[in-house]
Amino acid sequence: MLKTLSGALQLMRYFTPGQSVWGVRELAKASGIQHAIVHRVLATFAAEGFLVQDALGRYALGLRWFELGEIVRRSLSPAEVVEPALHHLAEQSGETVFLSLIDGNEGICLDIAHSEQQLRFSIEEGQRFPLHVGAHGKAILAFLPLERIDEICLTPQRESAAFDRPALDAHLSQIRESGWAFTQEEAALGVAGLAVPLWTKDGKTLAGSLAISGPLQRLDESGVPRLLEALLNTRHKIERVLSLMR
Structure with a gap:
């Protein structure tokens, strides 16, 4: 459980001022983590308001992080x-x-x-x-x-x-x-x-x-x-x- 949480939080570190938007495939390639796992993590964070999704299906940080x-x-x-x-x-x-x-x-x-x-x-x-x-x-x-x-x-x-x-x-x-x-x-x-x-x-x-x-x-x-x-x-x-x- 803790290992899974750690891995999920590590993915959030890829969202930076220089790369603030990520597609699932892009992030999977950059992180070396399986596509299905990345998809599940991003979808979970989005459901909780920590990420938002644009019309192309890419993810960006949500207002919950700002709060x-x-x-x-x-x-x-x-x-x-x-x-x-x-x-x-x-x-x-x-x-x-x-x-x-x-x-x-x-x-x-x-x-x-x-x-x-x-x-x-x-x-x-x-x-x-x-x-x-x-x-x-x-x-x-x-x-x-x-x-x-x-x-x-x-x-x-x-x-x-x-x-x-x-x-x-x-x-x-x-x-x-x-x-x-x-x-x-x-x-x-x-x-x-x-x-x-x-x-x-x-x-x-x-x-x-x-x-x-x-x-x-x-x-x-x-x-x-x-x-x-x-x-x-x-x-x-x-x-x-x-x-x-x-």
Whole structure:
């Protein structure tokens, strides 16, 4: 029973922002699971409102996942503290701010405060990302135990190109020394990011990262000192409630 449930939930992981709709045959081929089993699993999830079917018989995630996601988001991110802090930082910096948590060998964006600027960098709430690229990922990866870093670097990353491990290790060492990460055009072309790690209230458990991201012409390395002070002040406010988020 539990093995069957685990297999069914693993199929749900194939629904991603890059591939949000699946036909039964497509998913069976991608997952290596028998067509009949995939059909039965998808039909069951659809009957319970977790999937919806289009006119061509393909499946997409249903609103039931959204409802559950909102419950998770609200329980992990105390709105009365986190959201005002993120929006204040977005106003101070003039850039997009996002809070991410570590989830397994990836990061996941939990909450966002958008910039009022016309040109801005957007990451979606609930979006997963690799930890070896971008300030928001490296601010997490740098402070993990070495064995976890090795494990993550050896794990194939979805939609991610190969990388230079010695160069990555050198950058992670620099991040550990300074306490913050700054990257240019790693997560997206024309975009820079500045991020700090987030720790739980006791200061012992790495929870995720807090990042500012924007176009290179506005967010360059010369502006790091000004932005870093605001970023660290916001981190202090958020870390007071991180014990509620883990």
